[in-house]
Amino acid sequence: MNLILIGPPGSGKGTQAELLREKNGFVHYSTGEVFRDHIRRKTPVGLQVEKYVTSGGLVPDAVVLEVVNSFLAENAGKPILFDGFPRTIPQAEGLDNVLAENKLAVDMAVLVDLPDDEVVKRLTARRQCRKCSKIYNLTFKPSKVENACDDCGGELYQRKDDCEGVIRDRLNTYHQQTEPVLGYYSSQDKLKRIDGALGRDKVYQEITRLIGAA
Numbered sequence: 001m002n003l004i005l006i007g008p009p010g011s012g013k014g015t016q017a018e019l020l021r022e023k024n025g026f027v028h029y030s031t032g033e034v035f036r037d038h039i040r041r042k043t044p045v046g047l048q049v050e051k052y053v054t055s056g057g058l059v060p061d062a063v064v065l066e067v068v069n070s071f072l073a074e075n076a077g078k079p080i081l082f083d084g085f086p087r088t089i090p091q092a093e094g095l096d097n098v099l100a101e102n103k104l105a106v107d108m109a110v111l112v113d114l115p116d117d118e119v120v121k122r123l124t125a126r127r128q129c130r131k132c133s134k135i136y137n138l139t140f141k142p143s144k145v146e147n148a149c150d151d152c153g154g155e156l157y158q159r160k161d162d163c164e165g166v167i168r169d170r171l172n173t174y175h176q177q178t179e180p181v182l183g184y185y186s187s188q189d190k191l192k193r194i195d196g197a198l199g200r201d202k203v204y205q206e207i208t209r210l211i212g213a214a
Contacts, residue, residue: 001079001211002104004086006181007112008174009167010119011196012203016112017083019204024211026081029071031064038067045070065094072102088177092184109185110207114196116171123167127156 003026007013021028035053038046045066052059064085072080086092099105114122125138127147131154136143143149147156160166185191194206 001107002082002099003079003211004082004106004109004185005084005112006109006178007196008114008116008119009170010123011112011114012200013083013112013196015200016204016207017081019200020081020207024208025079027075027078028081028083029068029085030083031067031085034067034071035059038070043070061088061090061094064091065098068095069098069101072098072104076102086181089180089184092181106185106188106190108210109182109191110210111182111191111193112196112203113193116168118197119171120164120167123162124158124164126158126162128159129154129156131155 003020005013005017005020017026017028017030020026035046035049039050039053040046045063048063049059049067052063068085082095086095096106122137122139127136127138127143128134129136129149129152132149132152134149134151135141136149136156143156148154149156161170182191192210194203194210196203198206
């Protein structure tokens with residue numbers, strides 16, 4: 001199965017991706033992680049990607065899709081979970097073409113949905129340890145001692161990208177660039193929606209139900 005997981009920042013789709021990888025045997029495709037892997041291994045496509053990453057430029061879709069094609073070849077026959085990709089209509093069309101070249105197709109796109117205000121509430125409550133980088137949340141995963149990491153005792157702080165203004169900017173980008181992708185998969189009758197406010201376990205149960213029914 002080729003599954004796409006879509007959602008706004010803070011919706012918990014990253015957590016769901018990890019659960020699906022650990023419990024359901026999916027191979028996890030996350031563009032950033034795969035880029036770093038290719039750069040580390042100094043593959044031909046990794047050298048291409050590195051040029052853009054080190055200069056601070058956006059990696060062109062053609063190169064991103066080369067990375068996807070390489071990933072498919074390395075994981076032939078395995079169920080793949082695309083996490084946060086595709087982000088735009090051209091990427092979605094390109095992914096369909098790359099999959100078709102490998103006699104594959106997107107089987108399902110799952111949207112883990114969450115209202116903007118809830119996203120802001122979740123992310124502004126996030127805290128990270130300065131020493132070990134462990135993540136906490138003041139709302140649903142607080143540390144035992146205020147402002148101190150349970151594991152190493154390090155100071156907890158709010159990252160700059162967890163401030164409301166930055167989060168709103170990220171949400172605007174999501175609405176402008178990624179929401180059209182929902183229509184793309186809906187028109188193919190492949191889009192399923194899940195309420196991200198249900199919580200981690202219930203969202204996971206709903207995703208596995210949808211997968212089982214596919």
